[in-house]
Amino acid sequence: MPGHNNLLGLKTALEDAGVIFVAENGEGPGVRLRKGVVPTLAEPSSPEQRQAGVDHARHKAGKAADRALTDVDASDDEKAARRGALTDEPAIVAKARGKHRSKTK
Numbered sequence: 001m002p003g004h005n006n007l008l009g010l011k012t013a014l015e016d017a018g019v020i021f022v023a024e025n026g027e028g029p030g031v032r033l034r035k036g037v038v039p040t041l042a043e044p045s046s047p048e049q050r051q052a053g054v055d056h057a058r059h060k061a062g063k064a065a066d067r068a069l070t071d072v073d074a075s076d077d078e079k080a081a082r083r084g085a086l087t088d089e090p091a092i093v094a095k096a097r098g099k100h101r102s103k104t105k
């Protein structure tokens with residue numbers, strides 16, 4: 001179980017990225033995204049616009065992760081690995097993108 005400071009850091013990072021924690025409202029507690037956080041997902045866009053959105057989201061997530069990891073007792077390499085795990089494209093997604101691209105060529 002993560003320590004209190006780690007949990008608080010994660011909560012702060014998520015809130016900075018636009019996540020709102022919703023209290024019990026009859027259906028149980030949960031989360032939602034703040035309005036306007038991901039407007040490009042609802043609108044048709046070019047691959048370049050989508051990639052720019054992904055890059056922007058990764059940049060913001062990286063900054064939030066850096067803030068959350070500031071007081072974590074870990075080496076710089078460990079912090080970099082944790083940041084990467086949160087912001088890098090998952091291998092499974094990269095693999096799926098590669099398969100998609102090979103089908104369209």
